[in-house]
Amino acid sequence: MTISYFSFVSIPALAALACPFVAKLKPRYADMISGSALLAGLITAVSYIWEFHQPVMAALPPADLTFNLEVFRSDIFSLLMIIAIYLVAAAVAFFSIFHRRQDSRAGIWQGLLLMSAAAMSGIVSARDFFTLYVFVEVAAVAAYALIAFDDTAEGIEGALKYFFMSAPASAFILLGVALLMLYTGGVSFAHLSRAASASAANETAVVVILGVMACGFMVKAGLVPFHGWTPDAYQSAPAPVSALLSGIVTKAAGVYALVRIAMALKSMPGNVAAAAACNGLMFFGGLSIVVGALGALRQRDFKRMLAFSSISQVGYIVLAAGAGTPLAMAGAIFHLFNHTTFKASLFLNSAAIEKQTGTTDMKSLSGLETRMPWTALTSSIAMLSTAGIPPLSGFWSKAIIIFALWKAGFHGYAVIATLASVLTLAYFIVMQSRVFFGKTPEHLLQVREAEFGMLVPVIVFSAIIVALGLYFPILFTGMAWPAARTVL
């Protein structure tokens, strides 16, 4: 049985179109539609794991021109991404019901959220680069609107920076697609892998094509040196939007494609130019780890610090993807999923803190543990996982990455990754103790815990982080390892 993943794209899109109209009757209806559509999608996606039948992603389009919906197919990597997408989107939709109680524009908000989820599902289900590009653009348009949604000057500035950096990046991707079409006669993944492994392949050409596309995707992923828009956009967007952006949009739009490109480069073993390109990917990944970790140290604003931390973690993923051994790929994919859970959880908590205390300035917050115990607990779990403390999930994914790097001979990168991890641990502990522990100052004595509705998503994320950490061996052999074995 082949599964058509078209429904993962079409259902949120239709719900998105319905939301503004339904909201005219009563804004709550839009929230209900959105929440139920995303939850249903999540449950469906998780259920697909059990009866998963691996369709062949690298199959050419059918020769006869019959109408078919087979343009969307997936392998287990895409299924994992879809689960992550729906998880974060459902959490943000649910969270925003309580966070934005008095919003009369809920219809458009939920509509944009659903559209974003639909676009990202399209990105990860596409089987050729051009469809991927189209859905990346759809996700970008939804993101511009969401970042600037609250009409603050900062939000508009963040959205502008994102727009003016992302538009040329899309052009680079399109140029790569044009070159791909010229060289291989088509734009699907299958065409690329066939051309790359052909005996008469011109290696420089394939690497140039992939390099041009990778430049575009690096901007979308927020990798150094193209990370200029990332801190500004994350800081200035409404907090649930930051959770969505950092949690899944940059991953689906940028990192997913970079991992696919790394898989393609690795399918050309012994090719000097491909090895050089992989080294390039690894270099930028390593640079991001360091710049992100150092940048986070200097921040006063909670959300901006989380933004730099995101840059650092995405660096880990790209570094491991560039290394290319199956173990490293598995680590990269696992870390991708893990980072989704902890970053989304941290950003949603920052939204709760912002709503209850009115500020995200870390210097003026302290002793919140007594006033907001659940928020403190879930934040601690997420931060410890980011820093890589056993037995949480983050420990396993980082350990795999570092171990894989060491085994593959990249000793220098492994050392850098370990040191950055220690640095992350240090400043997260400092930050945690500053914001949550210590004495509660006077002006924070009336702060109440966040509402139950806002806590549910972060509790779910924390439960996932803990469960993944404890049940890691099962999940590794069941999901991450087969995903890494996937060839383009």
Place this chain on the structure above:
Amino acid sequence: MSLHTFLLGLIVVFGLGAAMARSLLACGISLAVASVALSLVLFEMGAPWAGIFELSVCAGLITVLFISTVTIVRPGEDFVKEDRLRFYAMPVFLALFGLAFWLFSEPLTTALVPAGTARSCASFGQVMWNWRFGDIAGQLCMFAAGVLAVKAFFRGKNDA
């Protein structure tokens, strides 16, 4: 010099004019002329559908949108001081780049030998509807996202 090269040169000249023009209205009109030239090139290369779309959408729709935006932000334009020297440096830089590309792009053009096996007899409509249905779905999603985005940007009077 063939018609083809002349039209291509026209696009670049008017594109550069759009980048360098002093008033934004002239920019918009210059861009429109460049779009028309591009669509003529597309017709001449045997891509009539792309040419029609380019003509109606880029030369028409985008120009209208751009000129209306220019009209709205007209008062703010006076406060933007642009450094004209950098603008005049652009054609020079472009000429240098063109020269470098012409001289040094040999390895690239020989490496990117087109795969000659993809000659297909399918018509545009057949390819678009049957093979590239994902793109059509993407276009529909794009329209929906665009409508929602514009609605989000321009809030009504009774919205919060």
Place this chain on the structure above:
Amino acid sequence: MPDNIMCLLPVNWFFAALLFVSGICCMLVSRNMLRLVIGVELIAKGCLLAIIASGQALGNMALAQSIAVTAIVVEVVVVAAGLALIVRAYARTGTVDIWKFDKLKG
């Protein structure tokens, strides 16, 4: 006919690269946000020319045209969203100078 097209291939790519680079230059030297949008447009035109040039060299004009048409549609919606964002920025802050938008620092 094929030989003719082969000769034209570098010419097409030459002009596509020229358009692309001129768009990037335009974006780098401009302060007015609307001029930045012109730069984005020029880059997109360069890419469009590249797509059709590939299709012509390949002989598969149907595929190239499908991709080009979709790319045009995508580009117009992105530019429309960008222009709407600029109008909003102007309404909020009264300026269209990109250098003035530097409040977010750290």
